[in-house]
Every structure is written in structure tokens, then in C-alpha cells.
Amino acid sequence: MSSTPQVILVFSGKRKSGKDYVTDLLQKRFGENVCTIMRLSSPLKGQYAKDHDLDFEKLLDASEYKEKYRKDMIRWGEEQRQKDPGYFCRLATSGDNSDKPIWIISDARRKTDVEYFKTNYSQLTKTVRVEADEKVRQDRGFIFTTGVDDAESECGLDEGINWDYIINNNNDENLLNSTLKPLIQHVENQPKS
């Protein structure tokens, strides 16, 4: 087991809902010295790249390269997860930054991702859904892709989760800030260690 943080925020949202935008904003607010962003997809890509002899850096950015391997990477990740549902969650949270007190998991995709944190860190975990209208997501570059946007990896958390916080990230900064406020208060109310 990795080090124990004080609070864990597990984020989910559709493509281009603004997960990276919102989690970056929060990290800046809390401070990079105490808050780390962990991506469950990051060890997945690293391990996939190793196994398939691919360029890891290229797989991390939003290039055509990433799109080309996306489908196969999803299939491969699924295979690993069937063997061990917590495999990528454990990998993602065992890096050097795991000694920071605030963990932001920026990209939960499946019920098993949420269950992993709820089970292993039940008192510390809060779940957060970032929402944006389809039109807004399209304006940010979202294009529906069959085989990706209808797969479990994109739809697994669309239903059946009782989110602790729902963040409205349409193009309305006031609404974004007001939906973020209770979450920020929760984190800032944690006793300092």
C-alpha cells in the first residue's frame, strides 16, 4: 500500500468536460507542495508503451499517435484490469508524489476505479463529476468516435454513482466557482498534519 494522504478527490467526466482544466485549477489553489494530480491512464500508457515498444512521450500528448493507439490501448488495459481491477490505481498512486496530503485522481473511468478508492481509503475519498454540455465539449474539440465514446472506458461512470460533488464546467466562470466552493471548503477544513 502507498503512503496515506489526508484527502483523495476522485474525478470523472466525459471527454472535453474539462477534467484537466478543473484539476489544474484546484492544484494551484491548494498548492503544488501539498497537492498532487495522479492520472490512472499514465501508468497504463507507460506499461502499454513498454509492452508494445512505442514512444511513451508521444502517447501522453494529444497527438495523432495517441488517437491511433487509443482503441488498442483500451483493449489491453481492459485485459490487465480483468486480471486485477486495482492494478492501475495502485500503480498510479505509488509514485514519488504519494507522500503529499492531497491526492487528485483526475481520470476515473470505471466503477472499479471508484470502488478501489472507496474500499482502500473509505474515510478519505470524495468523488467528483465534471459536467459540460455536449455543445460546449464539441467547441473544445470533442468529436464522437464509435468504439471509444460508446465503450465502457468512456461510459462506465455515466450512471450508478452517487457523486459527492458535481462541478458545472460550461463556459460560466461564476457557476464553475460556486460549484467548486463546497469541495474547496471540504479540503481546506481538513486538519493540518
Ligand SMILES: Nc1ncnc2c1ncn2[C@@H]1O[C@H](COP(=O)(O)OP(=O)(O)OP(=O)(O)O)[C@@H](O)[C@H]1O
Ligand atoms: N472552464 C474553462 N474555461 C476555459 N477553457 C476551458 C475550461 N474548461 C476546459 N477548457 C479548455 O477546454 C479544453 C478541454 O479541456 P480539458 O483538457 O481539461 O478536458 P478533459 O476532460 O481533461 O479532456 P480529455 O478527456 O479529452 O482529456 C482545454 O483546451 C481546456 O483548456
